[in-house]
Each structure stands twice: as structure tokens, then as C-alpha cells.
Amino acid sequence: MIELNYSNMMEEVIGANGMAVNMLEGMRGRVSGLHGQFSERTLKEFAFLDLPGKDTSEIRRIAQEVRNDSDAFLVLGIGGSALGPRAILEALSPLHNLKQGPKIFIYDNVDPGTMRHILSVVDLKRTTVNVISKSGSTAETAASFMVLWDRMKTIHGNNASKRFIATTDPVSGALRKLATEEGIRTLPVDPLIGGRYSVLTPVGLLLAEVAGIESQDLLSGADQVNNACSDEDLWKNPVYLFSILLYLMATEEKRGINVMIPYADSLKYLSEWFCQLWAESLGKNGSGMTPYPSVGTTDQHSQLQLWMEGPEDKVITFIRVNDYGKDITIPRVFEKYESMSYLSGHGLSALIKAEQESTELALAKKGKPNMTISIPAIDAYHIGQLFMFFEIATAFTGLLLNINPFNQPGVEEGKKYTYGMMGRKGFEDRKQEVEAARKKKTRWKV
Amino acid sequence: MIELNYSNMMEEVIGANGMAVNMLEGMRGRVSGLHGQFSERTLKEFAFLDLPGKDTSEIRRIAQEVRNDSDAFLVLGIGGSALGPRAILEALSPLHNLKQGPKIFIYDNVDPGTMRHILSVVDLKRTTVNVISKSGSTAETAASFMVLWDRMKTIHGNNASKRFIATTDPVSGALRKLATEEGIRTLPVDPLIGGRYSVLTPVGLLLAEVAGIESQDLLSGADQVNNACSDEDLWKNPVYLFSILLYLMATEEKRGINVMIPYADSLKYLSEWFCQLWAESLGKNGSGMTPYPSVGTTDQHSQLQLWMEGPEDKVITFIRVNDYGKDITIPRVFEKYESMSYLSGHGLSALIKAEQESTELALAKKGKPNMTISIPAIDAYHIGQLFMFFEIATAFTGLLLNINPFNQPGVEEGKKYTYGMMGRKGFEDRKQEVEAARKKKTRWKV
Incomplete structure (x- = not known):
């Protein structure tokens, strides 16, 4: 079981920078209300809580096909559609591509260099491509899908569709339609589950099974956290405690930067996955906190100086193994x-x-708030636990902040400029705006 | 040549959150004074400025030996001793281990899992180990060196020392002494050059040459920045401008988080290298800024929401290719x-x-300060430019903040607890302190 040790967040241990017990006690009313929302599933987006009970047989069947007929498995997706799968891969099958089984590549950008390098090391004759997009219209994913589709057509002709798997909305969207028309295998993602909450759907689980990781173990761990963290009493619910402590540190103490530092190389991307989840869910209405990815012991030689002697604006969360x-x-x-x-x-x-414990203590002695989540081992069960722990914590913290943790309105503006520059119909004025801004800029060039 | 476009930092373009020209003008006096310090090398640690003129023939000679007799090259180092080499490798030889030439591994932790995985995929009979440590006493590097030494002894007997290269102080320290006694090849690192300023020494250059990257090109690029950024007039010196803008944004506008977002997968570790340099150099005396690693377009789907609608505490620096x-x-x-x-x-x-430019504009339209460094291409020459650009900028910003950008006093405390727990003589009281703290903690466990 995951354990949360938060003594170094409390004033009793670290002094004036710490939290008083009565501050937490004062949250009881709000916690109780929010707890009711969770248990009654008052928001439809709480659907992510019910993922552990889903059947995975279709995922396992398709993964077996990939393992049988492919030397490479290429995921096209971005944001949560890439970070979730990557967190699973790095945590549970490190140095994967130097070992047995299909090599796995995750292309989550439109960098032509990366695409060239991937294409230079895979044999498309023996490659399966997994396109992950709820709508199919995410520009980056669409672009790379189009590139791969064209190349697969050249090689496989009418059989090209057999080299693809689309992970997408069960009913609507361009990718669903296209997959139906072209006869591409599909796996569904519930439209109520946003990208950053999707790691325990086929988005993450197909890659897991292709890599030889039991998806059922991931789900069992997640399920256990769901059950164990169902106590309304904040002192008995580590997820609520974690959320409330970070919430109070941010709102009352101006500690708006949350460092997430697992002590294991293989959890580096779990930390990045958490940061995406936390940043995109909570950064709204001028509020939100800045999650900071880190890995120990490595970043003791990179960030620790700043934590120890820099501004009083951080809370450190350790993950201990x-x-x-x-x-x-x-x-x-x-x-x-x-x-x-x-x-x-x-x-x-x-x-x-020893280094983890020493760093914890050195920070505490200087009055720097920190807490530690311990996991018994790095395996699918406990990684599944961490996924659910942080997903609940993020949604809960969003509600504490009175913001919707399930949308991301702030990213739309930039997309429109890109549409304009790429010549998409209806966005011509955006193109003009970019060009006007470009002219204005040059006067400042050094 | 690197170009800095800072129009989106100015109030004329982004409104009230921007900088007024007279704020920058007001810095002329200080800039002039600091400029004098740089050109007269008033601090001995300015030695990093003179690295581009160093001879690299010995580095190239040793790299050729490695390329002739090794299938794997394993770097043991941590902090700057790992991030510099890794930034070079990822930028200039992406997906290196799936290609020709010696495979390269960088072990910058004491994670037994990672060590197991590396040992499972390399053949120690055909591996060269590069130990990087100024003193030899860095615990993480010492531990992994000891593990590899023992295994190489078992395989190679008295020839084991031929499988090692020590990159270390030219005269003093345990590693220098040990290398001399055991007959290990060595490459020197000037003791005046700290780990985070060492990428253009043998620390980074040996790996570059082993990977088939011309170290001379890296140095030539760095040299060009040294010359081009030697103008005392802040309006004609992009390094000074970059520093002053970030300094003023942090001190006058409370924008203490600096996001570094190159638009290229292969520059992800360059961004991490910058973050270590900036964080450890400037996080002192309760001041400093928090550098934030990022990569575009990927993190538009991760962090952009927070930048657009979260707290007003960030400045974004794009690197455009x-x-x-x-x-x-x-x-x-x-x-x-x-x-x-x-x-x-x-x-x-x-x-x-288009996505880079769109994001820049979307941020500017919302009044979010950002600037863009453009590089012509990702090659050794321009990566060398970026290294020197950011090293000068960091040192310059430290002096603006009235802090020493070359030390890291805050990391010592944690090391002492680790020594205590590992039984090093003279640190027995530290061990007791850890144990006392551990007892106190358990009461808070959930």
C-alpha cells in the first residue's frame, strides 16, 4: 500500500513554515462536501474513477496480434495520450528497446528530425502504428498519422489499414469515421475521460500489454486506491491530505511550486505525467500551482541548492521506493x-x-515543507496505485480551488493561429494577425 | 548566429506586464561595471570563458581508442558531469544507441534498477567506462565506479585499468591519485571550472568525440558567442539583454519562474542542462529564479494552459530552429x-x-512576457553557441543579483546525513539525528 508521510509539512516538526493542525481541521466541512461529490459521481467526468472495473480482453487480444506480427510499435499521440503510455513504459520496462519484443517508439511532436530518426531505425513492413486521438483533429497527431498512412500505403497497398490501430472516441470524430471506412482496428476511449486522465484506458493499457506488462495489475492497483481512499475523515485519507496540504500551502503560504521527486530513474516520466495532469487541470482563473518534475538522487545535484537557499515558494514531494x-x-x-x-x-x-531520507531531513531542518509518498516496489500494481492516487488528488484539488479540473480553455487560442498559418479554411484573419505581429517584432531583433 | 527577439517582453508590445525601455536604460551603469569584470576576468571562475581556445587533441586521441576497442561507452557522473554530456548526445546524435558506433550510457544516479539494466545490455569485455568527478569523492559517482571497477577486475584482471578513463582534477583529489596508481588514462578539468560550467571541457567533449561529434565545432560556436557578445552596450549584446530582462522580471515583477522551451525533441536535455546551470548558480540567499524545463510542441499539451491562465509568475523563453x-x-x-x-x-x-510562432503570439496577446532565441540549425557549432550563451547569461545574472554564481553551499547539509547513514567516520552524530527524526515521523503516517 502507498503510504503518505507528511510530518515535514507540519509546524510541530518544521516550525513556522509548517501547517497547524487546526488549519487542516478547518477544512473538514469542505472536504465532507467534496467527498460527497466524489462518492455520488456528481460530475460526469468522475468516470475516470470507474476505469479499474473495465474489461481488458480486447486490449489484450490486439496487443497479442502486435506482438505476433510486429518488430516495432509506434504510438502517435500528444499530451496525456503520450505521457501516460511513456510513464508506463519507462517505469515498468526500462531500456525497453535494447531488449526482446517489439521495440516501442512514442512520437509526440511534429519534429521532422525525430520522425526521420524513427523511420531510419524501424522496418515499416513489420511495424504497427497506434494513433491516439479522441477527435482525430489534433494537428500534431493528424500530421504524423498522415505521414505514416502514406508510407504504409506505398509498402502494404490495400493491406495498409492492418498496420494501424486507432484509439479514439467510440462513436464520433474524424478518426472514428476514418477507421470505420478504412477498416482500421479500434479501441474506444470514453468521451468523458480527458487525455490527462486516460492512462488507465486503452491509451495506456495497449502499450502496456505490447510491452509485456499486465494491464490488469495496473487496474488492480488503481482499484485498491479507490477503495482505500474512500474515507471522508481527512486524517484517514492520504489522497485528501495530500491535496489539502498542497492547497493550503499554495493559497495560505504562497508556496505555488510543487516539486515531484521520485527516487528512481524509471519514474522520471511518471513525474512528468503528474506535472501535465496537475498543470493542465489546475492552471486556470489566474490560480493553479506549478508542478515541477524531478528525479532523485540526480537532481540533488541540480535543483537542491535552489530548494535549500532559494525563494520560499516550494513544496517538495518525495516518492520513496x-x-x-x-x-x-x-x-x-x-x-x-x-x-x-x-x-x-x-x-x-x-x-x-539514505540520500532520500537525508535530503528530506536537510530540508526539514531548514524549515522547508516536504512530504513523502512511499511505495513498496516499482511494479504494475503500485504504478497503478500512483496513477489513481494523483488523478483523484488533482480532481479534488481543482474542486478545492473552485475550478473545473477537466477542461483546458487556455490552449485554444494558439491553435487558431496555427490553423491560420497552415491555411485552414475560416482562419484567414488569424494568419494576417501573425504576419502583422511578425513585422512589428523585427525592430527588436538584436 | 543566435538571434534574440525580445519584443514580447516589452510594454510597447504586450502592455502593462511588459518592460519599459527606461527600465533597461536604467541598468546601463551596472551593466558597464559587470562588463568590466567579465572582460578583465576579475573572478578566477571566469576561466570557463577561455575554454574555446583549448587544445582537444588528447581528447580526440582517447576517443579514437574507445571507438576502436569498445562497443559501449559508460559515463559515470552526476549533475553537470552528466547533464552536459547528455545534452550533447541527445542534441547531436538522437536515438544514438539504435545506430552505428559504441552505444553510450550515462549513469547519473545510484538506482540499482538502472545499473542492473545497463549491465544486462552491455558486454563489459568491450566496454569503456568514463568516470567523471573533480574530486573522486562524490558519493554517487564513487559508488558506481567501485561497482564497475570490481566487475572489470573480475573480467580483465590486471588489464582492467585500460577499460577506464578518469576525467578529473589535473593534480589533486582521490580520483587523480587513484588513476595515477592504477594506470588509468586521464583527462584534466581545470579546478576553477565547476561541474555546471564544464560541458566544453573533456567532461562533454570526450563523449562528443566518441559519438562522432566534432568537439572543435562545439568550441568554435562557443568562441563566436564570446566575441559577438562582447559589446558593453546592452542593446547590442543579446546575452546581457537576456539576463537583464529575466533579472528585472524576477525582481520588479515577481515573475520568478523561467520556462525554457526549445522546439525540438533533441533539445530536451539542453533545456535540462540549462535548468541545472541556472538553478544551482542562482538559488541562494533567499533569491534566485526557478528555471523550468520544457519542449515544444509537446508541452503545449501539458504546460500551456498553466502559462495562459495560471498565476502571473512566469517568463517563457522559446528556442526556435x-x-x-x-x-x-x-x-x-x-x-x-x-x-x-x-x-x-x-x-x-x-x-x-507555425506552432512555435502561434504560441508566442497567443501568450503575447494575453500579456504574458516571452522571448525567442533563434538558431539556424541543430548542429555542433550552434549547440556550442547556446552553451556559451547560457553560461555567460547565468554568471552575469548572478552578479546582477549580488550572489556568487559559482558555488553551491546549500547541498552540503544533506550529504552529511548520508555520510552518517553510510557509516563514514566523523559523521556518527548525523546518523543519530536521522534516526531521531525517523522516530518522530511515524506518528504522522497515514
Whole structure:
């Protein structure tokens, strides 16, 4: 089970920068109200809570086809459609492409360099492409899909559609329509589930199964968190506590930057996934917090100086791993070098755990608020737990902030300029606006 | 040549959130004084400015040996000793390990999982290990060095030392001493050059040459920036302008978060390298800004919502690429789908550039300060330019803030607790402190 240790958030432990117990007690009323909303599913977007009960047989069947007939599996998607799958892949099958099974590539950009490099190392004859888009009209995903479709047509002719899988809306949208017409295999994503809450749908689960990861384990972990975090009493509900502490730190203490630092290389993208979820859900109405991706011990040599002695604007969340699996012992060599020999005989896991605990304590001693989420091990079950933990926490925090954690109105404006520049009908005035701005700019060029 | 376009930082363009020309004019006196410090090298740590003139023949010679006798090249280092090499590798040889030449691994942690995975895919008989540490006493690097030394001894016996290269202080420190005793090849790093300013020393250049990247091109680019950015007039010096604008935005406008968003997948780690440089150099005395790593277009689907509608605490710096190399044209397919067909006929590079410009404009229209650094192409020369540009900017901004940009006192405290827990002599009291804190913590556990 996930454990939350929040002692270093409290004034009793870290002094004046910490939270008082009565501040949290004062939230009881609001928590109770929001808890009711969750348990009664008052918003239709709470649908993400019910994902753990879904049947995965179709996902597993299609993944098996891919494993049988492909040497490469190329995901086209962006935002949550890429970060979720990537978080799963990096956490549960690190260095995947140097091992057995289909190599996996995730193309979440329109960078021609990356596309060239991917095309130079895969054999399209033995590649399956998974296009992930609710609507099909996301420009980046559409562009790369069109490129791959054309190339697959050249190679496979009328059989090209067999090299694709579309993960999309069950009924509407261009991609659904196109998949039906062309005979492309599909997997559905509930339209009520936004990209950043979609990791436990076919968006993430198909890649998991292709990589040899049990999707059912991910769902079981998520389900466990759903059940274990259903207590209305905030002192007994780690998800609510996590949310309330960050909410109060941001609103009462002006600590608007949340660092997420797992102590494991393989959780780097889980941290990035969390940051997308948190940023896009909560950054609205001039409010929101800035989630900051990090990884330990590495970033102790990068960000720690700033946390320790920089502005008082951060809260640090550690993710601690209790069991790193088969350990590697630091051998008895260089014994006469005192600055190295003290390490001999310890496991690497003892060192990484000691560093995590040391950093936690060093921060606490300086009065810097921090908390620690511990997981027993990095496996599908516990990664599933973390996904659900952070999804509930994000939605809950959004409601605390009185904002809708399920939309993203702020990204539409830029898209319209892009449509204009790419010649999409109806956006001609946008093109003119870009060109006008461009002329104005040049006078400032150095 | 790098170009800085800062129109969207100015009140004339973005309104009240922008900078007034006279604010910048008011900095002339300070800039002139600091400019004198740079040109007269008043601090010994300005040594990094003179790196472009260094001879690289020994680096090239050793790299050639590695290329001749190794299938894998494993770098052990952390912080600047890892981020610099990684930024070079990802920018200039993307997907390197799926191509020709020695595979390259950078181990910058003490995660036993990562070490296991690396050991499972390399053949130590044909591997060269590059240990990077000024002192040799960095715990993470020492631990991994000890593990590799022991394994290489088992395989190569007395020839084990031939499988190592130590990049370290030219005279002092445990690693220098050990390398001399054991007959390990070495490359020197000037003790005046801190890890985060070391990318243009053998720290970054050896990996570059092993990967088939011309180190001389990196240095030539850096040299060009040194010369081109030597004008005392802030309006003619893009590095000073960049620094002053960020400094004024942080100190006068409370915009303390600097997002660095290159529009190229391969510059993701350049952004992370910048963040380490900026964070560890400037996060001191309760001041400093928080650099934020990002990559476009990807993070438009992750962070843009927060930039557009979240708190007024950010400045966005775009890195725009003018030429992405060989382009990929979006083909004429799916013509009846209006939400996709408008893309047909454009290159992916046109789309990524349109998105960059659109995002810039959408932010400006909402009064969000942003600026754009343009580079002609992603090659060694221009990456070298960026390295030197940001190193000067960081040092300059530190001096503007009246802080020493070359030390990192805040990271020492945590190290002492780790020494205590790992049983290093003289740190016994630290161990007790950790254990006392641990007991106190449990009461808060959920």
C-alpha cells in the first residue's frame, strides 16, 4: 500500500513554515462536501474513477496480434495520450528497446528530425502504428498519422489499414469515421475521460500489454486506491491530505511550486505525467500551482541548492521506493581512500534510500515543507496505485480551488493561429494577425 | 548566429506586464561595471570563458581508442558531469544507441534498477567506462565506479585499468591519485571550472568525440558567442539583454519562474542542462529564479494552459530552429476530412515553426512576457553557441543579483546525513539525528 508521510509539512516538526493542525481541521466541512461529490459521481467526468472495473480482453487480444506480427510499435499521440503510455513504459520496462519484443517508439511532436530518426531505425513492413486521438483533429497527431498512412500505403497497398490501430472516441470524430471506412482496428476511449486522465484506458493499457506488462495489475492497483481512499475523515485519507496540504500551502503560504521527486530513474516520466495532469487541470482563473518534475538522487545535484537557499515558494514531494528488487553491493575496493571506502559493503539501494531520507531531513531542518509518498516496489500494481492516487488528488484539488479540473480553455487560442498559418479554411484573419505581429517584432531583433 | 527577439517582453508590445525601455536604460551603469569584470576576468571562475581556445587533441586521441576497442561507452557522473554530456548526445546524435558506433550510457544516479539494466545490455569485455568527478569523492559517482571497477577486475584482471578513463582534477583529489596508481588514462578539468560550467571541457567533449561529434565545432560556436557578445552596450549584446530582462522580471515583477522551451525533441536535455546551470548558480540567499524545463510542441499539451491562465509568475523563453534539415512533407491523404486535409502539402517543419510562432503570439496577446532565441540549425557549432550563451547569461545574472554564481553551499547539509547513514567516520552524530527524526515521523503516517 502507498503510504503518505507528511510530518515535514507540519509546524510541530518544521516550525513556522509548517501547517497547524487546526488549519487542516478547518477544512473538514469542505472536504465532507467534496467527498460527497466524489462518492455520488456528481460530475460526469468522475468516470475516470470507474476505469479499474473495465474489461481488458480486447486490449489484450490486439496487443497479442502486435506482438505476433510486429518488430516495432509506434504510438502517435500528444499530451496525456503520450505521457501516460511513456510513464508506463519507462517505469515498468526500462531500456525497453535494447531488449526482446517489439521495440516501442512514442512520437509526440511534429519534429521532422525525430520522425526521420524513427523511420531510419524501424522496418515499416513489420511495424504497427497506434494513433491516439479522441477527435482525430489534433494537428500534431493528424500530421504524423498522415505521414505514416502514406508510407504504409506505398509498402502494404490495400493491406495498409492492418498496420494501424486507432484509439479514439467510440462513436464520433474524424478518426472514428476514418477507421470505420478504412477498416482500421479500434479501441474506444470514453468521451468523458480527458487525455490527462486516460492512462488507465486503452491509451495506456495497449502499450502496456505490447510491452509485456499486465494491464490488469495496473487496474488492480488503481482499484485498491479507490477503495482505500474512500474515507471522508481527512486524517484517514492520504489522497485528501495530500491535496489539502498542497492547497493550503499554495493559497495560505504562497508556496505555488510543487516539486515531484521520485527516487528512481524509471519514474522520471511518471513525474512528468503528474506535472501535465496537475498543470493542465489546475492552471486556470489566474490560480493553479506549478508542478515541477524531478528525479532523485540526480537532481540533488541540480535543483537542491535552489530548494535549500532559494525563494520560499516550494513544496517538495518525495516518492520513496522500499524495495528496488535485486540489489547491487558496493564492493570492497579502494580501501585506502577514506572518501570512498565507507561505501563498501552497502547496497546501492541503501545509498539511494539514505540520500532520500537525508535530503528530506536537510530540508526539514531548514524549515522547508516536504512530504513523502512511499511505495513498496516499482511494479504494475503500485504504478497503478500512483496513477489513481494523483488523478483523484488533482480532481479534488481543482474542486478545492473552485475550478473545473477537466477542461483546458487556455490552449485554444494558439491553435487558431496555427490553423491560420497552415491555411485552414475560416482562419484567414488569424494568419494576417501573425504576419502583422511578425513585422512589428523585427525592430527588436538584436 | 543566435538571434534574440525580445519584443514580447516589452510594454510597447504586450502592455502593462511588459518592460519599459527606461527600465533597461536604467541598468546601463551596472551593466558597464559587470562588463568590466567579465572582460578583465576579475573572478578566477571566469576561466570557463577561455575554454574555446583549448587544445582537444588528447581528447580526440582517447576517443579514437574507445571507438576502436569498445562497443559501449559508460559515463559515470552526476549533475553537470552528466547533464552536459547528455545534452550533447541527445542534441547531436538522437536515438544514438539504435545506430552505428559504441552505444553510450550515462549513469547519473545510484538506482540499482538502472545499473542492473545497463549491465544486462552491455558486454563489459568491450566496454569503456568514463568516470567523471573533480574530486573522486562524490558519493554517487564513487559508488558506481567501485561497482564497475570490481566487475572489470573480475573480467580483465590486471588489464582492467585500460577499460577506464578518469576525467578529473589535473593534480589533486582521490580520483587523480587513484588513476595515477592504477594506470588509468586521464583527462584534466581545470579546478576553477565547476561541474555546471564544464560541458566544453573533456567532461562533454570526450563523449562528443566518441559519438562522432566534432568537439572543435562545439568550441568554435562557443568562441563566436564570446566575441559577438562582447559589446558593453546592452542593446547590442543579446546575452546581457537576456539576463537583464529575466533579472528585472524576477525582481520588479515577481515573475520568478523561467520556462525554457526549445522546439525540438533533441533539445530536451539542453533545456535540462540549462535548468541545472541556472538553478544551482542562482538559488541562494533567499533569491534566485526557478528555471523550468520544457519542449515544444509537446508541452503545449501539458504546460500551456498553466502559462495562459495560471498565476502571473512566469517568463517563457522559446528556442526556435530555423532549419530542421531534411524535411518530411505531410502527404495528400484523407482529403475529405476538413479537420486534417488543410495540413496536406506542408512540411512537418512548417507545422512545428507555425506552432512555435502561434504560441508566442497567443501568450503575447494575453500579456504574458516571452522571448525567442533563434538558431539556424541543430548542429555542433550552434549547440556550442547556446552553451556559451547560457553560461555567460547565468554568471552575469548572478552578479546582477549580488550572489556568487559559482558555488553551491546549500547541498552540503544533506550529504552529511548520508555520510552518517553510510557509516563514514566523523559523521556518527548525523546518523543519530536521522534516526531521531525517523522516530518522530511515524506518528504522522497515514
